[in-house]
Amino acid sequence: MAESHPEAVTFPSGRPGPFDPPASLGALREERPVAPMVYPDGRMGWLVTGYSAVRSVLADPRFSARRELLNVPVPFPMMREMRRPADPGMFIRMDPPDHTRYRRLLTAQFTVRRMKQLEPRVQEIAEERLTAMEKAGPPQDLVREFALPIPSLVICELLGVSYADRAEFQGATAVLVNLESAPEDIQAAIVRVGAFFADLIARKRAEPADDLLSGLVESGELTDEELSNIGFLLLAAGHETTANMLGLGTFALLRHPEQLAALRADPSLIDNAVEELLRYLSIIHIGPVRAALADVELEGQLIRAGEVVTVSVPAANRDPSRFADPERLDITRPATGHVTFGHGVHQCLGQQLARVEMRIAFPMLFDRFPGLRLAVPAEEVRTRDTMSVYGVRALPVSW
Template identity: 55%
Template sequence: MTELISDRLPLEREHPFDPPAEVTAIRERAPISRLRFADGHVGWLVTGYHELREVFGSPKFSSRREKHHLLDPRFQGSDDPGTFVSQDPPDHTRLRKMLQGQFTVRRMNQLSDWIGEIVENQLRHLRSLGDRADLVKEFTLPIPSLVICALLGIDYDDRHRFQEDTERLASQDSTPEELVEALNRIRGFIHELVARKKADPGDDMLSDLLASGEPTDEEAANMALLLLLAGHETTANVLGLGVFALLQHPDQLQILKNEPEIVDNAVEELMRYLSVPHYGPLRTALEDVEIGGHLIKAGDTVLAHLPTANRDPRKFPGNPDELDLRRQGPHHHLAFGHGIHQCLGHQLARIEMRIGFTRLFQEFPDLRLDVRPEEVPLRTDMLLYGVHSLPVTWSS
């Protein structure tokens, strides 16, 4: 076992698409290692696929923030009513059930044509800019933002009221005061939205949730906040980083262009290969439990490392460090989590990526970087990895 010091868990990546080499080396030595947290607690770092899947699937671990030790105490949060990702059963079960019907595969597939229209509008906008643009600003961020705003009944013109503060919340450089101020501003915006939907319901997810009478106003507001933050940040980063990765792997991009029918497989492989969270989430043992031959004691906090787990050669044979859009076999990557806390919007994200990647390269077949690859600014300073911007050009 390897013991790490909290401020030495590396975030810098030697290659823009690979996990930090030091963490990969830790996984190769042992899929579970000891980890010292900021308060001195010695818990665990899980870098192996099978061990992490077992942690995610076990009811012996808690997701409640109040139980966790932290790598960075600035990001201490509370278990707010309605924030189901940091709740355990039965509260988690009750809250998630309220939204489950909105995210069924059938319902998401029904939204496919509508999402396609959003993508087409952004492609027309992109074309109107001439022959170059920042793809993050003009395509990969607007698409999931437009989708989640419409689903929640938020006027897209109000996006300035949450996007800048979302960036502050995700920045590893924000001070504790800046984090509190940003969160309070977003909460104020969401509470205004809840009041508006109660007074004048619309054809949207939040109005339906409030009309059901199941959640309290506070629960509904926090559920909406969670969906807003998760609903555009993660997908936007996979889209942006995914386009960068495809442009840097022209052989794989050509496969996608020549065989658009493999796009579902391509999305799963990009999710596995890129794994945008730097690390996390956290779990804390509620009782003694053995994982991978190690006794994790009650009260021990476990930190997941998704990027290395999704490159574990014990699960993904061949060369898991290569991008292979034709990779065979069941995918079962952990990019959306696993168990009762698997990402609620995973089907929505898949549809956005499937349409986004396919149509972008159909519309702009000669899309290419407008800067050298090493000049693309990477989000090593953020909680979610990706690219801050992606300057591209094409033939007009």
């Protein structure tokens, strides 16, 4: 355990509004972009908030993603059980060469051709959801009717999972990403997911199809346990992140009508708008977390081998040294360079798919419902503060 530090901070909490990170993150970034931090279990580590320092940590192989070395900056009931090596296939909690092996196999499946082929299907799915919303009439929960079904359907089709099974994995995922879930609920969700994927992988071996999981099965390089864990990782990440971007992004545009008007006036701004929403909203609001494998000097601070470092994506994405006037949502700004998808070897594998879904879904939503508006006062929209991926729990809308 690192020795205590008189100026140690705790992980900031308390958002001033639904789109803004805790104000103390910005103050820390300006004063101490690499600050000593006490973790909930009393161990000392570090919080990194400056853009350049965050990128340095994520790109430096001396910082490990291995699960057994890490800590969590917020209270989590399963922390002790988490401190063991990642199960086979859980590559996001591994370092090279193990991580490299899995990543190589998956990159071969996430081809540009396959992502391009998905565009017409994303359009079809979005059209189906919008038609269903229109037919049912207002008000509707945009999360349930639009933001969640689109990425869920897409990732199900990409992996070769029946969409009829979505309730099974969405329910389990909701438990696993909720930082307040009871340990027994987490264990039960893990068992359910394991049984679901064991059955699915057996079917893929018996009857392979033209989908990503079948491709991994046919590679012959992975065990059933590895396939099951990779399948769950991709399924959970593939619907959780984009669903929250679509829901929270719509909320943000409705609350910034001048930005929505600019997008309507110039649809070619959609690529910029997606990148700016990714930067501004920073839905990965807790971590990533890394552990130093050696002594590393980072912006004048000595981080000793074994110490755990939490980087703040929201703080880095609002660093004025990288983004001018960063507290303002501005869809005309070139917001590339944000760290919402991470950086380095662990950069998000599905980021191009997420971009495709957002570039298609946002314009279609606002074209279909030019009068889209919140159906409740903005302060009544409940956010996902206790979830590892930030967003809105529901977004009641009318038109």
